[in-house]
Amino acid sequence: MQYREMTGGDKVSVLGFGCMRFQTNKDGSIKEDKASKQLLYAINNGVNYLDTAKIYHGGRSEPFVGKFLEENKLRDKVYIATKLSHWLLGEKKSMDMHFKEQLKDLRTDYIDYYLVHSLDGKSWAKLKELGVLKFLDKIRKQKKIRNVGFSFHGNIEHYYQIVDDYDWSFCQIQFNILDTDYQAGMKGYLYAVKKGLSVISMEPLRGGRLAQMPPDEVKKIYAGSGLKRTPAEWALRWVWNYQGIATLLSGMNQMKQIKENIRISNTALPGSMTREELQIIEKVTKVYKKLMKINCTGCMYCLPCPYNVAIPACFEYYNGYHLYNDEKYKNYYKNFLGDKAKASLCVNCGKCVPKCPQGLKIPELLKKVVKEFEGVN
Ligand code: SF4
Numbered sequence: 001m002q003y004r005e006m007t008g009g010d011k012v013s014v015l016g017f018g019c020m021r022f023q024t025n026k027d028g029s030i031k032e033d034k035a036s037k038q039l040l041y042a043i044n045n046g047v048n049y050l051d052t053a054k055i056y057h058g059g060r061s062e063p064f065v066g067k068f069l070e071e072n073k074l075r076d077k078v079y080i081a082t083k084l085s086h087w088l089l090g091e092k093k094s095m096d097m098h099f100k101e102q103l104k105d106l107r108t109d110y111i112d113y114y115l116v117h118s119l120d121g122k123s124w125a126k127l128k129e130l131g132v133l134k135f136l137d138k139i140r141k142q143k144k145i146r147n148v149g150f151s152f153h154g155n156i157e158h159y160y161q162i163v164d165d166y167d168w169s170f171c172q173i174q175f176n177i178l179d180t181d182y183q184a185g186m187k188g189y190l191y192a193v194k195k196g197l198s199v200i201s202m203e204p205l206r207g208g209r210l211a212q213m214p215p216d217e218v219k220k221i222y223a224g225s226g227l228k229r230t231p232a233e234w235a236l237r238w239v240w241n242y243q244g245i246a247t248l249l250s251g252m253n254q255m256k257q258i259k260e261n262i263r264i265s266n267t268a269l270p271g272s273m274t275r276e277e278l279q280i281i282e283k284v285t286k287v288y289k290k291l292m293k294i295n296c297t298g299c300m301y302c303l304p305c306p307y308n309v310a311i312p313a314c315f316e317y318y319n320g321y322h323l324y325n326d327e328k329y330k331n332y333y334k335n336f337l338g339d340k341a342k343a344s345l346c347v348n349c350g351k352c353v354p355k356c357p358q359g360l361k362i363p364e365l366l367k368k369v370v371k372e373f374e375g376v377n
C-alpha cells in the first residue's frame, strides 16, 4: 500500500474505505459478518482510512464501524473520518448532541478527520449563523477532533468562499474523470492545493458506474490503448495521478473489488500516467458525457420518497438504457420496480430535491423516465 502525507502529518493509505455501501439485508441492516471480513482484509493489507457519516446506511454505519473497531482492537490502527450531517440538526438536536452521539456510536474519544458534511453556499451560510465555526474551534481545542475539513457539493464560487472562511486542513470533493468541470472540479482541486489543504476524492468511480462494463464506444477506446486494464483501473489511476489527492474513497463491498483496488493502488504513483494514457481518458470522458443522461451517483440521499419512488433505481435503468442502447433496462424497470416504486408515482412534492448532492431536478427527470419507460407524457 502507498501512503500520502496529509497536511497535519498523518500518512494515510491512498485507498480509503468508504463505509456507505456495505452489503445489506432485506431490512436495510448491514451484513455485518461480510462487511467485517472485508474491512479486516483491507486493514490487514494497509488501508488505514475509514470514512463514515451519521446518515450512512440509515444511521447504521457509525455504530457498525465502532463495534467492528472495538471488537478487533483496531481503533489505534486506523484514522476515522466522519461528518457533521447538518441537515439532521434542529430544535431537538444541537451540534454538541450530534457529535456526542457520534463518539458514542464509534466507541471512541476522538475523531481523526471531522468534516462538515455536503456543503454548498446556502448550507454554509446557515451553519455559520448557527455557530459552526465556534463549535469546530471548541471540539478541536478539546482534542476531540484532530483535523477539520468539509465535503462539498455546490458551485465553485461558494467553494472558494468556504475554503477561505476557515482554517481547514483538508477538503473532500467529487473528483473523477467525469467531474472535472462539475461542482468544485479541477479548479477546486487546484485551489485547495494552492491553499495547503489535503484533498480527498469522493466518488472516484461515480458511485461505481465507471467500474461497470463500459458502453461499446468506450470499450473500443480502452482496447485501442493496448493495455490490459479494467475500466475501474483506468479511472482510479487517473485520480491517483494527481499528487495533491491524499486518498480516494471507494465504497467497496465485494472482496474481489477490494483486492483489485489494493492491487492497483500499489503501482498508481502520482504523475505515472503517460500523455497517451491521459488522451485515452479524455476520449472516454467525452463518450460518457454524451451518453449519460442523468448525473445520478446512486448515493440514495434522496430516499425515502414518501410516495415510494425508487429514485436511484429509476435513474440507473434509464442511464443503462441510454449508455448501452439496450432494451433489457426497460424490462428491469418493469420487473423490479413494478407499480410499487415506478417513476410515475412521483407527485412532485419536492421533498427529495434539497437532499440531492448532485443538485438534480429529480421530479423533472422522473418525468423523462415516465415518458420513455412508461409511455406516458
Ligand atoms: S418529488 Fe417525487 S420523487 Fe421526490 S420525494 Fe416527492 S414524490 Fe418522491
Ligand code: SF4
Pocket: 295, 296, 297, 298, 299, 300, 301, 302, 303, 311, 312, 315, 355, 356, 357, 358, 359, 360, 362
Ligand atoms: S438522485 Fe441525487 S440523491 Fe438520489 S441517488 Fe441520485 S445523486 Fe443521490
